Amino acid sequence: MPTLPGWPHGRSPERQNRTDRAIPWYDVPKSVALSGGSAVFEKGMMMEVESFRVAVIDEEIDDLRQRLRLTRWPDQISGTGWDYGTDSDYLRELCAYWESEFDWRASEARLNQWPQFTTTIDGQRIHFIHARSKHEDARTILLIHGWPSTPLEFLKLFGPLTDPEAHGGTPADAFHVVAPSLPGYGWSGPTTATGWGASRVADAYTTLMAGLGYGKYGIHGPDWGTTIASIMARRHPERLLGLHLTLLTASNGPMNQPLNREPTEAELELKENHDAWAAAALGYIAIQATKPQTLAFALNDSPVGQASWIVEKLQSWTDCHGDLESTLTRDEILSSVSTYWFSGTGGSSARLYLETARTFDQQPTGYVSVPTAVCIFPAEHVLTTRELAEDYYNVQRWTIMPKGGHFASLEQPELVTQNLRAFFGELEQGQAG
Numbered sequence: 001m002p003t004l005p006g007w008p009h010g011r012s013p014e015r016q017n018r019t020d021r022a023i024p025w026y027d028v029p030k031s032v033a034l035s036g037g038s039a040v041f042e043k044g045m046m047m048e049v050e051s052f053r054v055a056v057i058d059e060e061i062d063d064l065r066q067r068l069r070l071t072r073w074p075d076q077i078s079g080t081g082w083d084y085g086t087d088s089d090y091l092r093e094l095c096a097y098w099e100s101e102f103d104w105r106a107s108e109a110r111l112n113q114w115p116q117f118t119t120t121i122d123g124q125r126i127h128f129i130h131a132r133s134k135h136e137d138a139r140t141i142l143l144i145h146g147w148p149s150t151p152l153e154f155l156k157l158f159g160p161l162t163d164p165e166a167h168g169g170t171p172a173d174a175f176h177v178v179a180p181s182l183p184g185y186g187w188s189g190p191t192t193a194t195g196w197g198a199s200r201v202a203d204a205y206t207t208l209m210a211g212l213g214y215g216k217y218g219i220h221g222p223d224w225g226t227t228i229a230s231i232m233a234r235r236h237p238e239r240l241l242g243l244h245l246t247l248l249t250a251s252n253g254p255m256n257q258p259l260n261r262e263p264t265e266a267e268l269e270l271k272e273n274h275d276a277w278a279a280a281a282l283g284y285i286a287i288q289a290t291k292p293q294t295l296a297f298a299l300n301d302s303p304v305g306q307a308s309w310i311v312e313k314l315q316s317w318t319d320c321h322g323d324l325e326s327t328l329t330r331d332e333i334l335s336s337v338s339t340y341w342f343s344g345t346g347g348s349s350a351r352l353y354l355e356t357a358r359t360f361d362q363q364p365t366g367y368v369s370v371p372t373a374v375c376i377f378p379a380e381h382v383l384t385t386r387e388l389a390e391d392y393y394n395v396q397r398w399t400i401m402p403k404g405g406h407f408a409s410l411e412q413p414e415l416v417t418q419n420l421r422a423f424f425g426e427l428e429q430g431q432a433g
Helices: 058-069 088-100 102-113 152-164 198-211 224-235 264-280 283-288 292-301 303-317 330-345 344-356 387-392 415-430
Strands: 039-042 044-046 050-051 116-121 124-131 137-143 175-182 217-223 240-245 367-377 393-400
Touching: 044 198, 044 415, 058 088, 058 303, 058 330, 088 303, 088 330, 102 152, 102 283, 116 198, 116 240, 124 152, 124 198, 124 367, 137 198, 137 264, 137 367, 152 175, 152 330, 152 415, 175 198, 175 303, 198 344, 217 224, 217 415, 224 240, 224 367, 240 393, 283 292, 283 344, 292 303, 292 344, 303 330, 367 415, 387 393, 393 415
Parallel strands: 137 175, 137 217, 217 240, 240 367, 367 393
Antiparallel strands: 039 044, 050 116, 116 124, 124 175
């Protein structure tokens, strides 16, 4: 089975490091045509698309388990829990389950039930899920994940969006769904050139959607999804039905500064709270936006290191009140961690921060005129007010959610689904507000 061009080297239990042998661990995809042929995305150019399935080879799973068994665990001061970072007791328990009980094949099967494809845009491999509704006249929505995440974050949305009648909806609620893996993340594989910041990703996604034949579509975005969606909206507002966002940032940072007026007391308090949180919690950005390659060696060689880097954020950013598994199951946690591990993209995913910082001047600024819905989840750390949001976005719907955090589509898929249906339905009827 030949390796695919542009993909990272495969894995082998005999290797001394994670990049010394080229052994594939996935199915070789075959070329397919969408909608009767390759879709035109620029005049005179064609987008070639290949079908894709996740199929990690047994040897790679065995290697993971062996590495977990041989972990050299760090010390931890008694009684510190999560205060200094990832709690050792919890991670030991989670990794014991990962090594002996976690069923990766079941995780593969959950993803492989949805049509997946890869294509190459601007020299970079991009993996995406393309789930069309049986209703041909359904709206189209692009789901953009963030870090540390993958399209698995949206898995619970695919059924309700594409087949609403089976999930309490009507045919009018139907969506065609496109959910790519960010370049450098998961099954898109590592980025192979410099410059892949948010601005370039936005252009790639615009090309992807045009190449799939979608002239107009909505976008749902948390985390990086909000940044990328906002760039797309500023550059090509005519292509978008609306934005559905769960984390708002202005073009120059956290959206806590009003334009052309003095901040209210509530806004000053929000800024103070955000600044205090950022001082204690944004060390990961400082590392990933400056020296991601230094971090990559640990993430790419140690599954426990990769798990620790992701799990601490899941515990901190979900609405779990300190008990992560009250919100996410172990299998959901480890499906995400395992995707980063098997694809070898822990380091390349971190590069998005550095590349975005270095290409920040390429991002468009200014008011987003595309109709925008904002969902405020109580455990999200970056919060704003509607008044502030309206300085930057054409806010047409503002929803305060009763529960949920940073990974809203995974934590509270019903709430996200309901709001997506309501917002885009209102836009069609001219009733958003």
